[in-house]
Amino acid sequence: MLSRIQFAFTIMFHYIFPPFSIGMGLLLVIFEASYLITKNKIYETITRFWIKIFAANFAVGVASGIVMEFEFGTNWASYSRFVGDVFGSPLAAEGIFAFFLESGFLAILLFGWGRVKPWVHMVSTVLVSIGSIMSAFWIVVANSWQQTPVAYELVTTNGFTRAEIVDFWGMVFNPSAMVRFTHSVNGAFIQGSFLVISVAAYFLIKKRHIEFAKKSIATALIVATIASVAQLFIGHWHAQVVAEYQPTKLAAFEGQYETTDNASLAIIGYTNEDKQETVALQIPGMLSWLIYGDVNGVVTGLNDFPQDEWPPVAIVFQTYHIMVGLGMFFIAFTLFSSFLLIRNKLFQAKWVLRIMVISVILPVIANQFGWVSAEVGRQPWVVYGLMKTSEGISKSVTAPEVWTSLILFFIVYTLLFFVWLYVLDREIKHGPDKPDENDLVYKVKGDRVNSIKKMEGE
Amino acid sequence: MIVDFNVIWYILVGFLLVGYAILDGFDLGVGALHLLSKGDYNRRIMLNAIGPVWDGNEVWLITGGGALFAAFPHVYATAFSGFYLPFMLLLFALIFRAVSIEFRSKEENPNWRRFWDTAFSIGSILAALLFGIAIGNVVMGFEIGSDMEYAGSFLDLVTPYTVLAGVFNLSMFAMHGAIYLNLKTEGDLQQQVKKWIKYTYISFIILFLALTVATLYLRPEMIANFSFGAVTLPNSHPLITDHQTLISVIAWLVVLLNLLSIINISRTLAKNKPIQMFVSSACTIAALIMLFALGIFPNMMVSNLDPAYNLDIYNAASSEYTLRTMFKVAIWGMPFVIGYTSIIYWTYRGKTELTESSY
Numbered sequence: 001m002l003s004r005i006q007f008a009f010t011i012m013f014h015y016i017f018p019p020f021s022i023g024m025g026l027l028l029v030i031f032e033a034s035y036l037i038t039k040n041k042i043y044e045t046i047t048r049f050w051i052k053i054f055a056a057n058f059a060v061g062v063a064s065g066i067v068m069e070f071e072f073g074t075n076w077a078s079y080s081r082f083v084g085d086v087f088g089s090p091l092a093a094e095g096i097f098a099f100f101l102e103s104g105f106l107a108i109l110l111f112g113w114g115r116v117k118p119w120v121h122m123v124s125t126v127l128v129s130i131g132s133i134m135s136a137f138w139i140v141v142a143n144s145w146q147q148t149p150v151a152y153e154l155v156t157t158n159g160f161t162r163a164e165i166v167d168f169w170g171m172v173f174n175p176s177a178m179v180r181f182t183h184s185v186n187g188a189f190i191q192g193s194f195l196v197i198s199v200a201a202y203f204l205i206k207k208r209h210i211e212f213a214k215k216s217i218a219t220a221l222i223v224a225t226i227a228s229v230a231q232l233f234i235g236h237w238h239a240q241v242v243a244e245y246q247p248t249k250l251a252a253f254e255g256q257y258e259t260t261d262n263a264s265l266a267i268i269g270y271t272n273e274d275k276q277e278t279v280a281l282q283i284p285g286m287l288s289w290l291i292y293g294d295v296n297g298v299v300t301g302l303n304d305f306p307q308d309e310w311p312p313v314a315i316v317f318q319t320y321h322i323m324v325g326l327g328m329f330f331i332a333f334t335l336f337s338s339f340l341l342i343r344n345k346l347f348q349a350k351w352v353l354r355i356m357v358i359s360v361i362l363p364v365i366a367n368q369f370g371w372v373s374a375e376v377g378r379q380p381w382v383v384y385g386l387m388k389t390s391e392g393i394s395k396s397v398t399a400p401e402v403w404t405s406l407i408l409f410f411i412v413y414t415l416l417f418f419v420w421l422y423v424l425d426r427e428i429k430h431g432p433d434k435p436d437e438n439d440l441v442y443k444v445k446g447d448r449v450n451s452i453k454k455m456e457g458e
Numbered sequence: 459m460i461v462d463f464n465v466i467w468y469i470l471v472g473f474l475l476v477g478y479a480i481l482d483g484f485d486l487g488v489g490a491l492h493l494l495s496k497g498d499y500n501r502r503i504m505l506n507a508i509g510p511v512w513d514g515n516e517v518w519l520i521t522g523g524g525a526l527f528a529a530f531p532h533v534y535a536t537a538f539s540g541f542y543l544p545f546m547l548l549l550f551a552l553i554f555r556a557v558s559i560e561f562r563s564k565e566e567n568p569n570w571r572r573f574w575d576t577a578f579s580i581g582s583i584l585a586a587l588l589f590g591i592a593i594g595n596v597v598m599g600f601e602i603g604s605d606m607e608y609a610g611s612f613l614d615l616v617t618p619y620t621v622l623a624g625v626f627n628l629s630m631f632a633m634h635g636a637i638y639l640n641l642k643t644e645g646d647l648q649q650q651v652k653k654w655i656k657y658t659y660i661s662f663i664i665l666f667l668a669l670t671v672a673t674l675y676l677r678p679e680m681i682a683n684f685s686f687g688a689v690t691l692p693n694s695h696p697l698i699t700d701h702q703t704l705i706s707v708i709a710w711l712v713v714l715l716n717l718l719s720i721i722n723i724s725r726t727l728a729k730n731k732p733i734q735m736f737v738s739s740a741c742t743i744a745a746l747i748m749l750f751a752l753g754i755f756p757n758m759m760v761s762n763l764d765p766a767y768n769l770d771i772y773n774a775a776s777s778e779y780t781l782r783t784m785f786k787v788a789i790w791g792m793p794f795v796i797g798y799t800s801i802i803y804w805t806y807r808g809k810t811e812l813t814e815s816s817y
Contacts, residue, residue, distance in 0.1 A: 059560035062513055063553040069523050073538025074545050081606075084531020085776040089784055092528040095521030096791035103517050104798040107510035108805060114813065115805060155777070160606075162531075164777040394539035396607045405546040412550060416557060423564045 002402040003075040003393050006409060008375075010067050012368055013413045017061030019367050022136055022185060023192015023223075024054050025129035028109075030219055032125050036118060042211055047125075048113070049212070049432035050196065053424065055110050060420050062103070064413070075402070079382055079392030085164045086152055086171055087142050094138035102131030136185050144177040146383050147374070148245045163386065175245055179238045180374075186234055187370060189227040190330060191363035196220035199428050201356035204347060209431050214347060217356075225338045228330035235327060236290065242377075243291045243299070246384060248309060249377035251302045252316040254287055255280070263287040263299035268321060273313040276303075311379040320373035326366040333359070463781035464771040465697075467529040468758075470788055472751050474525055478518035479589075479747055480634075480740045481799075485512045487635020489555060489582020490628060491654055492575060498568075500647050501575060505559060505817045507642035507810040512559060514802060516552070521795075528784050532606055532774035533758045540600065540608025541592070544615060548588045555581035563817040583628060590627025593750060594620035597677055599760035602767050606774075609763075619672055626665040630746075633658035634739045637723070640732045642810045655727060655735075663720070680753035684709045695756050695770065709752045716745035 028050055035043035069091065072080050080087075108116060108124040116124075151170030152163040165171050200216035203209045243250045250256075255271030255278030256263060265287040269280020285295035302310055333355070340346035347353075382389040485508040495501055508515075527534045538545055558578035562571055598619060601610040636654040643651055673680055682689045687702040698705065719741035726735035754760060758774055761767035775781065 056560060056564075059513075059557055062516070063556040066516070066520060066552055066556075067549050069520050070538055070545065070549065072527065073523075073534045074542050075539070077535035077539035077607075080527065080531055080535040084527055084534065085780045088524065088526075088528030088531055088534070088776065089780060089787070092521065092524035092784060093787055093791070095517060095524040096788065096795060099517040099520055100514065100795045100798050103513040104802045107514065107802050111510050111813070111816065112805065158773055160532075165780050165783070168780075168783045394535075394542070395605070396536075396539050396609070397542045401542045401612075404543065408546065408550060412553065416553070419557070419561060423561055426564060 002399060002406060003397075004389065006402060006406045007071060007075060009406070009413075010064065010071060010409055012372075013417070014061065014064040014068055015368060015371060016364060016417075017057050017064065018132070018136070019184075019188035019191040019363075020057045020195055021054065021061055021192075022129075022132045022188035023190065024050060024057070024195065025125075025132045025192070026189055027192060027196055027220060027223060028054065028125050029129050030223070031216075032122050034219070036122055042215055045212055045432045046216055050216075051109050052427055053195075053199075055106070056420065056423050056427065058102075058106060060416060063416075067409075075394055075397065076382075076392045077394035077396070079387065081160060082162050082387055082392070083146075083383060085162060086145060086149075089165070089168070090138045090142040090145075090172070094135055094142075098131050098135035098138060100131075102128055102135065105131070133185055136188065137181050140181040140184055141172050141174070141177045144180050145171055145174050146381075147180070147378055148174050148176040148241075149383050149386055150174045163383070176238075176241050179234065179241050183231070183234050183238050183370075184367075186227050186231050187363070187367045190224055190231065191367055193220040193224035193227065194360045194363045197224060197356050198358070198360035201353040202428070203431065205350065205353050205357065212432050217346070218341060221334065221337055221341060224330070225334040228327070228334045231327055232331060235324070240291055246378070247300045248302060248305050248311060249316070249374075250291075251300060251305075252311045252313045252377050253320040253373065254278075254299075255313060255317045256287070256299055256301045257303050259298065259301040259304050261288060261296045261298045263297075265290065266317075266321065268325070271314055271317045273310070278317070309380060311377050316373050316377045319369035319376070323366045323370040323373060326362050326369075329362065330366075462697075463778065463785055464775050465756075466785060467525075467775070467781055468751075468755070468771045470785075471522060471525050471529060472747065474518055474522035476744045476747050478515070478522055479743050481511070481515035481518055483631045483743055484508070484634045484638035485515055486555075486582045486586045487631040487633065488639060489578050489635070490586060490632045491635055491639070492579040492582070494654065495647065495650065498571065499812075501571075502563070502812055502817065503643060503647060503810050504639065505562065505578075506812060507639060509559070509817050510806045511802060513556070514799065516556070525784075525788075529776055529781060530758060530769075530771070530774045531776060533769050536602065536606050536608055536759060536769060536774075540602075540610070541595075541615060543612050544588055544591065548585060551581040551584040551588065553581075554578070555585065559817060586628040586631045587624040590624035591615065591620045593627065594623025596754065596759065597623070597673060597680065597750065599762040601763055602759060602761035602769065603763060604767055606767070606769065619676055622665070622669055622672060626662075626669045629658055629662045629665050630743065633662045633723075634743060637732075637736050637739045641736055644809050652727075659723060659727070666720070683752050683755060684713070691765070695772075697756055705752070705755070709749070712745050712748045712752065715741060716749060719745060 028047060031043055031047040031050065034040070035047055072087075105124040105127045108121060109128055112121050112124065149163070151165060151167040151174065153166050154161055155164045156162075196216050197220045200213040200220070203213035204217075239250065239253075242253070254263070254266055255269075257276040257278070262285045264282040264284045266278060266280035266282050269278060269282075271278040271280075287299055288297035289295045291297055291299065302313070337346060337352060337356070340349055340352060378384055380388050380390070382392045488504055488508050492501065492504055495504055523534070554577045558574040558581065562574035562578070565571070594617075595615050598617070600608055601614065603609045633655065636651055636658055639651045640648060640655060678689075679691055682691050682694075683698065683705050686706045687699075690699070719738045722738040723735055723742065726732075726738060756772070757768045757770045759769040761769075776784075
């Protein structure tokens with residue numbers, strides 16, 4: 001149990017950062033491409049500013065990510081022995097294909113201005129963005145195999161039973177991998193673009209860096225709108241996959257205890273596992289229709305499964321509905337803001353800008369809760385239908401040891417989180433460097449000499 | 459010809475570890491020396507000397523861990539759960555190091571900078587010590603039972619021998635870090651760095667001799683793979699008995715490489731050839747890890763309870779299919795990795811200069 005708390009705590013802390021990186025990575029590509037195409041200096045200012053934020057975010061993401069890589073071994077040794085043959089491969093692939101790409105070219109992004117040609121810098125930005133998305137791909141592949149295990153066989157050697165891969169690509173493209181990857185990355189696009197929108201809206205309210213802020217919002221809002229609307233369809237597709245492969249999870253999402261046709265979709269409410277009742281504002285038949293395209297489709301309820309295979313229904317139900325609710329809000333809010341933007345009224349609408357400033361927290365919650373509902377919804381299994389979470393822990397690790405590390409993680413991560421906020425706050429208050437200052441950074445060696453001559457001439 | 463993918467993966471995991479030790483070795487070494495440099499300017503030069511490359515270097519560890527998990531899941535599981543607390547300590551050290559580099563420059567306040575300087579240096583020293591202690595423990599063996607689980611306690615891991623290995627590793631990384639800084643610095647700071655190279659080189663030699671003697675005394679078994687069959691261990695694997703000559707020849711070549719590169723460090727220091735000196739210390743690190751790997755081969759973790767409980771490259775490995783598939787993946791991926799790494803180091807060659815985007 002302690003190991004579960006520790007893993008949940010460390011992964012939730014970690015997962016604050018990668019979605020920002022993935023989302024901002026895409027925006028950096030767009031900003032820098034806009035600069036190269038339009039030659040408008042403002043886009044260079046924008047790109048440089050967001051790279052700094054990106055780097056601070058990336059550092060905490062890497063630091064907390066190393067922990068994740070090794071926690072399978074430290075706390076979940078039995079799980080690691082059972083799945084190592086399958087699960088280790090995507091992790092190794094993530095290192096080889098994603099992390100080297102990301103961390104290597106980030107160096108050029110950060111320190112490469114003036115050292116490399118602009119197009120080399122642009123290519124590096126693209127590679128960092130691709131790297132962050134590839135990293136999401138491999139880790140979601142690994143997790144999806146836990147959700148929908150396929151392409152394996154159980155083999156017993158030396159008294160150990162374990163899952164071994166029989167088809168590598170079958171394992172990689174397991175039934176839920178692509179949809180969950182798309183869903184997560186798209187969620188990250190929303191989170192990253194909301195951060196850009198939030199900071200830029202803050203500048204507009206404070207009447208600072210006006211042009212910078214307007215251009216940032218316009219670009220980020222387009223990304224946020226497309227991603228929010230797309231998420232509706234991706235989320236729908238995902239729910240269908242869950243319905244097909246993990247019926248207990250779907251039933252827990254909706255608090256569905258009885259198997260029924262014409263199942264209704266809960267909008268908001270609560271569920272009581274002991275009394276087996278769900279009180280909610282519901283749309284009759286909607287759940288059946290969404291999953292089968294037919295209001296009379298039969299949705300399997302939790303009662304068709306032994307109760308010891310139920311996930312904790314209330315947590316799954318609430319986190320899932322909060323995520324969906326926030327998703328709906330993103331669609332409404334981004335569409336409305338885009339409408340104002342087109343009508344040229346957005347930058348005067350102070351109240352909308354104020355909502356933008358605070359709303360950066362919402363995609364973070366949505367992404368976190370989406371994962372909570374996905375992971376808690378998989379319980380009591382660590383590998384769905386194959387291995388219970390309680391069987392996966394390390395046998396040689398004692399409770400006091402986990403207490404020690406858990407408390408330390410708590411202290412260190414709290415400290416880190418506040419330092420990160422503080423640094424971010426300072427960077428934002430400091431704002432982008434003025435274009436004039438940027439002029440003093442030279443693209444090639446000749447530039448420097450020329451501009452010194454020019455200055456001397458003046 | 460039958461290809462033994464278990465041996466190939468032992469070499470590949472070893473390759474990643476060597477890559478990690480050479481690359482992160484110098485930036486841990488720079489961290490260990492960090493507090494010795496005086497003044498904000500010098501410290502910034504030191505940080506920025508590793509600035510563009512340190513997190514790429516750390517990826518070698520992450521990928522090494524991933525490769526170990528994929529290829530030898532039992533070693534991954536036994537080692538990391540068995541050494542739970544030291545491992546957590548290592549993770550905290552690495553976390554502090556990483557964020558210190560990033561956060562230090564965000565504030566001019568001297569106290570802020572002093573705090574992150576200290577965190578950076580302690581994190582680096584601790585990590586270097588712990589890596590050495592870990593290797594020392596692998597040499598000495600563990601209480602591994604028939605269920606492949608570690609049965610000892612935290613305190614069993616800290617013995618005079620393993621601490622000696624930790625301090626030795628720290629001195630080696632500090633030397634390597636100083637030799638790297640020699641490439642990156644100029645003027646007064648470089649003069650100071652050259653003194654560091656001398657001191658760390660001398661302590662490295664002393665500790666190297668001490669550790670070699672201690673290893674041969676406490677663990678004479680380590681010599682078996684160097685002995686052309688003169689020394690055989692109980693429970694020796696057919697792989698060893700069939701290829702004794704080949705393995706011993708390779709082992710002695712590595713010994714030769716090791717001695718030559720150690721000697722070459724002092725020669726290049728005297729003749730002032732910084733690049734050759736760096737190559738020599740990189741070769742020293744590589745050779746030492748290879749010696750260690752050859753010493754325990756084909757075991758990966760030795761059990762002190764019963765040799766039958768040893769985790770070797772066969773009983774701890776993934777299936778043949780996975781090893782073969784992942785080998786293809788690695789063969790595809792590694793040229794890219796080496797390519798990226800070369801591009802980055804080439805871009806940032808030469809002396810470190812501070813610009814407005816520096817730390």
